[in-house]
Amino acid sequence: MLVNVSYNNKEITRKVDEEVGKPFPLKQRWALGGIGSPKLMITEASVEIRNLLILDNNLNSCNIEMRPRGIIVRFRSLLETYALVIPFYKLSIYKGDLAIYSIYRDHFFIKVRADTKAIQKFFKKLLDYKADNSPTSIEDL
Template sequence: MLLNVSYNDKKIRERIDAEVGKPFTLKERFQLGGIGSPKLEITEASAEIRNLLILDNNADCCNIELRPKGIILGFRSLLESYALIIPFYKLTIYKGDLAIYSIYRDHYFVKVKSDTKAVQKFFKKLLNYKADNAPTSFEDL
């Protein structure tokens, strides 16, 4: 689900926490070696996300936050902050040619460059965490 998270709205925060879990504690963040990605350059996106990104002339970039049951892909457009909330059971990641990662949820997608070792290391951590913690059946949801 694509949400405007510019304002501190309790209902939106509860929807995000229900979908991907509450944020990690400080201890868990240290154990994981960090939960945030480096700055990711967006090369392509689905129509709804692209329509938001073309509203301003800034560079199209995003970041990813790891949560216990999914990820939050965040980006800015004009003065607003948006988040694409993706639980692990709906998350699909492909590594394409020319060092591009494609991140999918239903009909939303974002393609980002993976031109540095830090980005590749983060995606490796993300995929390993997903493999270890994704639900294995519908009862786990």
């Protein structure tokens, strides 16, 4: 689900929380060693996301927030903030050549450069958390 999260809209907040869960409490954020990624440089994106990114001349960057049942990939275009909300059961992450990570949800995708150890460490933490907390059967959803 690709949504504009620039404004405090209760309906969009409810949908996001329904999809990936409410934000982690502070104690759990400490236990996880942080839930946000470093700044990620976007190298490629799906058509809908690319059309938003080309509206301005800024560097195309994003960040990822971990949630209990998924992730939120946030990026900016013009003065708006957009979020790609991905529950774990729809999340696919691939590591390609030249330290590029591809993040997929249905027909949306974002490819980011992982050129530092901090970014690679975050993706390892994300994949480990996904493996430990993904539903194992349809009843768990």
